[in-house]
Amino acid sequence: MSSHRPLPADRPLPAPGPGPRTGPVAVVAVTWNSAGVLPAFLAALPEGMAGTDWRLVVADNASADGTPDLLRRLAPDATLVQTGRNAGYAAGVNAALAAAAAWDGGPRAALVCNPDIRMRPGCARLLLDALDAPLSGGRRVGITVPLLHDPDGALHHSLRREPQVTRALGEAVIGNRRAGRFPRWSELVTDPAAYRRATVADWATGALMAVSRDCLDACGPWDETFFLYSEETEFCLRARDLGFATRLEPAAAAVHLGGDSQASPRLWTLLTLNRVRLYARRHGAAATAAFRAAVLLREASRAALGREASRAAVRALAGRAALRAAPRP
Missing domain, CATH: 3.90.550.10 (Spore Coat Polysaccharide Biosynthesis Protein SpsA; Chain A)
Known part of the structure; x- marks a missing residue:
């Protein structure tokens, strides 16, 4: 040891x-x-x-x-x-x-x-x-x-x-799996052909x-x-x-x-916050504000449907500490 x-x-x-x-x-x-x-x-x-x-x-x-x-x-x-x-x-x-x-x-x-x-x-x-x-x-x-x-x-x-603003927005409006067919509108790659060949991502x-x-x-x-x-x-x-x-x-x-992050409000919140924090590392304040708003829209729409993990993520995204160093779960 x-x-x-x-x-x-x-x-x-x-x-x-x-x-x-x-x-x-x-x-x-x-x-x-x-x-x-x-x-x-x-x-x-x-x-x-x-x-x-x-x-x-x-x-x-x-x-x-x-x-x-x-x-x-x-x-x-x-x-x-x-x-x-x-x-x-x-x-x-x-x-x-x-x-x-x-x-x-x-x-x-x-x-x-x-x-x-x-x-x-x-x-x-x-x-x-x-x-x-x-x-x-x-x-x-x-x-x-x-x-x-x-x-x-x-x-x-x-x-x-x-991650891009348009992709976060597409996932918020269309849903990431449906939007995943369109490179401009989702981070997720869902095209079946991409998984049948040596695909660079x-x-x-x-x-x-x-x-x-x-x-x-x-x-x-x-x-x-x-x-x-x-x-x-x-x-x-x-x-x-x-x-x-x-x-x-x-x-x-x-x-x-x-699968744990999907069910746990605490882990989903951390996953969601870290998406925004990473984007902020690589982009300016205006772009980050737009990205954060798109992610917030996505989580709010799901919270409205009763998803507790998204409710927790909305509360965190709306807070002033959203872009600070990631907390430990």
Whole structure:
């Protein structure tokens, strides 16, 4: 067992030692009271990682349900990084990546995943093989994601477009799934054809993503000011700004349990606020005000239909603290 305090978001990760980039893949997972989902996650890893050299690094955010002991029992060879507090998802990713950076030569890539992911056989190899592919305009693939399925087998629409005022407005007026067919009017990509081919997206759901070593080195740590939600959005957009695209590898697949944010007013509020806060990081005050108004319209319309999570989000969006640093749930 090892312990580590997560690095501040503005401090670079420790530099890896010299050597070729042929080391193992760092399988990075962040846990917080994850004892209920961890055994199945671990059981799926050998087949999911088949054909790759890999090591598991788990950052635990002060679980109180025995998650660290369970990990030691079920995966004794894994590196356990204990942050000592509920530090948030991005901080957990940074803590695990910092531990992997200390390996001889460092990891050749990272596979960042939620513990409620169940990789299908060969998933990781397909994602890793798709990294670093050249694209037009001097870009290359820095992040790859698989097809995600719900537990009942339904496809999860995991690809996203960059947040824009018109897209937030389209989702408010039309609904994100119907608007998702039109690139101008929704962040969500719902076109079935996009999930049948290798599709480049502005960002994607962060439940499972492979990240190349070059992309990791160029981007640095994940932004810890996003305690939960929007951290993957920020990372993918930052990677894109630096020339690294996010691309779907449709031959790779995984099951994602997920779903907590939809039911919990507290988590939905945090998700909604962080959308606005991220937009404010990348745009001026006038554009941010318009984006916030569009998101508020969306949540208000759903609150009027009786959705309690949206009612909580409306109260938060209307408050003066909406653009301050994200609170911990």
